[in-house]
Amino acid sequence: MRYFIAGFSVLAVTLFLKTIGDHINAATVSLALLLNVLFIATRWGSLPALLTSMVAMLCFNFFFLPPFGTFTIAATDNWIALIAFLITAVTAGQLSARARQRAEEAEIGKREIERLYSELRDAFERASHAEALRQSEKLKSALLDAVTHDLRTPLTSIKASITTLLDEAHGPTGDAPPVVLDPESRVEMMEVINEESDRLTRFVGGLIELAKIEAGELQLRRRWSAADEIVSEALLRAAPITRQHRIELNIERELPVLRVDERAVSEVVYTLIDNAAKYSPHGSIIQISAQRAGTDLIEMAVEDEGQGIPVDLRQRVFEKFFRAIRDGDVSTKLPSGTGMGLAIAKGIVEAHKGKIWIDSARKSTGTRVVFTLPIGDEEVLDGSIHSAVTVERND
Amino acid sequence: MTEQPRILIVDDEPQLTRVLRTGLKSRGYEVRAAADGGAGFNSFMDWQPDLVITDLAMPNVDGLELCRRLRAVSQVPIIVLSAKGEEKTKVEALDLGADDFVTKPFGMDELLARIRAALRRASATPSNDDTQAIFSSGDFQVNLDSHHILLRGKQIHLTPKEFDLLTYFIKHPGKVLTHRTLLAAVWGGNYVDQTEYLRVFVGNLRKKIEPDAAAPRYILTEPWIGYRFDPGE
Numbered sequence: 001m002r003y004f005i006a007g008f009s010v011l012a013v014t015l016f017l018k019t020i021g022d023h024i025n026a027a028t029v030s031l032a033l034l035l036n037v038l039f040i041a042t043r044w045g046s047l048p049a050l051l052t053s054m055v056a057m058l059c060f061n062f063f064f065l066p067p068f069g070t071f072t073i074a075a076t077d078n079w080i081a082l083i084a085f086l087i088t089a090v091t092a093g094q095l096s097a098r099a100r101q102r103a104e105e106a107e108i109g110k111r112e113i114e115r116l117y118s119e120l121r122d123a124f125e126r127a128s129h130a131e132a133l134r135q136s137e138k139l140k141s142a143l144l145d146a147v148t149h150d151l152r153t154p155l156t157s158i159k160a161s162i163t164t165l166l167d168e169a170h171g172p173t174g175d176a177p178p179v180v181l182d183p184e185s186r187v188e189m190m191e192v193i194n195e196e197s198d199r200l201t202r203f204v205g206g207l208i209e210l211a212k213i214e215a216g217e218l219q220l221r222r223r224w225s226a227a228d229e230i231v232s233e234a235l236l237r238a239a240p241i242t243r244q245h246r247i248e249l250n251i252e253r254e255l256p257v258l259r260v261d262e263r264a265v266s267e268v269v270y271t272l273i274d275n276a277a278k279y280s281p282h283g284s285i286i287q288i289s290a291q292r293a294g295t296d297l298i299e300m301a302v303e304d305e306g307q308g309i310p311v312d313l314r315q316r317v318f319e320k321f322f323r324a325i326r327d328g329d330v331s332t333k334l335p336s337g338t339g340m341g342l343a344i345a346k347g348i349v350e351a352h353k354g355k356i357w358i359d360s361a362r363k364s365t366g367t368r369v370v371f372t373l374p375i376g377d378e379e380v381l382d383g384s385i386h387s388a389v390t391v392e393r394n395d
Numbered sequence: 396m397t398e399q400p401r402i403l404i405v406d407d408e409p410q411l412t413r414v415l416r417t418g419l420k421s422r423g424y425e426v427r428a429a430a431d432g433g434a435g436f437n438s439f440m441d442w443q444p445d446l447v448i449t450d451l452a453m454p455n456v457d458g459l460e461l462c463r464r465l466r467a468v469s470q471v472p473i474i475v476l477s478a479k480g481e482e483k484t485k486v487e488a489l490d491l492g493a494d495d496f497v498t499k500p501f502g503m504d505e506l507l508a509r510i511r512a513a514l515r516r517a518s519a520t521p522s523n524d525d526t527q528a529i530f531s532s533g534d535f536q537v538n539l540d541s542h543h544i545l546l547r548g549k550q551i552h553l554t555p556k557e558f559d560l561l562t563y564f565i566k567h568p569g570k571v572l573t574h575r576t577l578l579a580a581v582w583g584g585n586y587v588d589q590t591e592y593l594r595v596f597v598g599n600l601r602k603k604i605e606p607d608a609a610a611p612r613y614i615l616t617e618p619w620i621g622y623r624f625d626p627g628e
Contacts, residue, residue, distance in 0.1 A: 149452075152478055156500040157410040163503040164418040176507060177422050185417045192414050 006040045006048040010055040014063055026078075029064045030085045034092060041093040042100050049093030057086045146321035150203050150338050154196035161189040206340040210320055213347030220261040220351055224376070227255050227290040227298060230262055234269035235288070241274060244282035250289040258298060259376030264348045268356075271341040272302035272369045280306030280366060296375050297354075303361045303368040314358040318346045342369075349373070400514055401444035404428040405435030405461060406476065407453045415448070418503050424510075432456030436464050439471070446472045446513055448506075451484050459488055466492040472513035474506075486620055489573045496571060512569045533626025534613075535565045551603050556581065560596055561604070564614065564624035573621040597622065 013036045017029055033056040041049035061071055065078045073079050165186065168179040181189070212218050228251050235247065258265075269288070276286045284305035293299035309317060316322050320343035342356075349356040349371045356371035402424045406412050412428040419426045427442060429435035432449070433456040439447060447465060451458035462473055475496040477485040485496050494516070495509050528540045536545040542558055544551050544565075553561060559581045564572070575587045582592060601608040615623045 149478060152499050153408055153411070156476075157408070157414050159500040160411070160414045160418055160503050160506070164414070164421065167504060168421070176504065176511075179421045180423075181417075181421045185421060188417055189414065192410055196410055 002044045002048050003051055006044065006052045007055050009036055009040065010052055010059055013056075014059040018063060024064075026064055026081060029060060030081070030088075033060055033085070034089055037089045037093045038096050041096040045100065046094050046097035049097050050090060053086065053089035053093050056089055057082065060085055143321055146339060147207070151200065154199045154203075157196045158193050161192045165189050203338055203340075206338055206344060209344050210340055210347070213344065213351070218264075218347060218351045220264060222259050222261055224257045224259050225262040225265075226257050227251060227300065230258075230260075230266045231269055231288055231290065231300075233262070233266045234273060237266075237270050238273040238277070241277045242286065245277055245280070246283070246285045248285055248287040250287060250291075252291040255290060255292065255298060256375050258373055260352055260373055261348075265352070265373065268345040268348050268371065269300065269302065271345045275341060275369070276302050276304035276306070276367070280304035284366075293372055297372045298375060299370060299372045301359075301368055301370040303363075304366040305361065305364040306366045308360065308365045308367050309358055317358065318342050318356070345371070399423060399425040400446065401425045401427070401442065402510065403435060403438055403442065403444040403447045404449075405430075405432060405438075405447065405453070405458070406450040407431055408450070411450075415506075419507075419510075422507060432458060432461035432464070435461050439465060439469070444471065445517070446474065446510060448474045448476060448510075450476045451478075451481055451488060459484060459491060462488050462491040462493050470517075472517045474509055474513060476501075482619055486573050486575075489571055489620065490575050494570050516569050530565075532565050532568050533628055535561075535626055537562055537565055546604055553600075553603065557596060557600055557603070561600055564622070565626060568624055568626045571617055571621060571623050575621075577621060 010033065013032055017024055017032060037049055037052045037056055040052040058071070061073065061082055062069065065073055065082060067074055073082065164179065164181070167173075167176070168181050168186075172178040209218075231249065231251065235242075273286060273288070280286065286305075287303040288301070289303075290298060290300045321339035322343075323339040346356050352373050354371055354373040356369065359368040359370055360366075361368045402419055404412050404415050404419075404426060406415075406428070407430050409430075412430075416426045416428055427438055427444070429438045431453045435447070435449060436456070438444075447461075449458045449461050456464075458475060462475075465471060465473060472495075473488075473493040475485060475488045475493045476499060477488075477496050478499045489496065494513050497506050497509055529536070529538045531537065534547050536548075538544070539562070542553075542555070544553060544558065544561055551561075560577070563577065563580050574590045574593055577593055578587045578589060582589070586592065597614055598608075601611050601614055604613055605611045613625055613627065615625060617623055
């Protein structure tokens, strides 16, 4: 079909040229026919172009080179013109056909590359999604292990105590020797049950607090509070656990009041004091300080004389359920906590748009946990809030 | 064994050691406690207890390392306290020679039953005596020379491998035997991962010795871990 159209196109061009006039210039005719060859070559490739060249050569000879209407040629220069036309037509036709083929190949190549690229991108997306999922599953199961350990340990003590008390109450059974508990042991068992229930309660409370922080649902009840009051409240709560330590207070005079959730910030200070007391020797000093840091920040710190936290663990201790003592291979016989205290403290401080970090203690090898709090974030400049301060402080 | 059996507790959880100490003392055991594997091993060497109860996850020297060190010097019965999620470590401890395990949280009666069984085994089994040609345990009587096993006086027909496996079970009554331990003992070290062999042979043994193979009373399955053999009366 394309060969037929190719041949026919030459006849159409010839007819058109003939109708324009018999005395049309031979050069114009050859250029018009050449154009026709090029058109066919770019459209259908080399073989139809070759056919077009041959038909064009015959038409050129028959209709436009004298004597007209025959395939004979009178003048030598017309022979040369005809041969030149044939060579030009075939060469140009083949070249443009080849160019067309190259363009087509390039187009196919480009499409193939695009297809591969998009396939690769999809595969990569799928892989990174799967990897993210795997990581998150891994993290979840590590967290679950940590949580179940902290729930199971007190439960084990409670269960063992209760079953001992029950065995005594029920009397001997089977081949088991009778249980003989003296009054002190009985009280001890009950004490363990009481203390471990409290531990479970604290742990569950911590979990809830953490969940709230992570969900961004920590409700801060901000009011204007004084740093020394916050510290006093924390110290009062920590009194039973700090009896064996000496507390040094170093609170700068005339600190501005802070617009914070007093209970939450006091919880942070309490956690830091609790850690300090737990991980530093009896009789050592725990120093609590509060001072201005720049124009709109207050910096508070709790420093102990314990064995300190290695630099590479100082970030990680704020991760939830991370315990330097159990997980960080800090060799010690000190008790390990729940791994939630510092994570909660961080959550509270950050909810106030503050920062918390760990420094080396200034005087000893111990730990110094520092946190900053903005005095009252952007609202501090608002006049109406200022007047509210005055009212509250005057209460 | 002394009048009052001595038990060493190794656990880093002070409240639990407190309870176990009081609970075991009230049943007439003499008890000492250590907070990690290192202290536990030293205490064992000093005091030579009749049984060791150890936690697995502990700072410094953990329960696994303690099992390893203890087995290098002694055949003292070891009971491992483990938690769900610690299955791999638990199996490792049993492979290292621990005798039994109790999963937290546990009742005191369960722990005591395991302690009694372990102490009974320790006093009954002449340690590593493979020379005796005829011996019995519970309902079973084994004759190594004639390759016969009698169950309540009736001979059981066994293939050579079944005989080896059952003999190994009878020699270790009440002890938790991991898949690896059984495979290594009966088939050899190259077969320790071929648990399906074990499953097939245990299935066959059960058909031959259990009154009801679907509810076994002699060869008990410890899910994911191995088997425990109860020789009966």
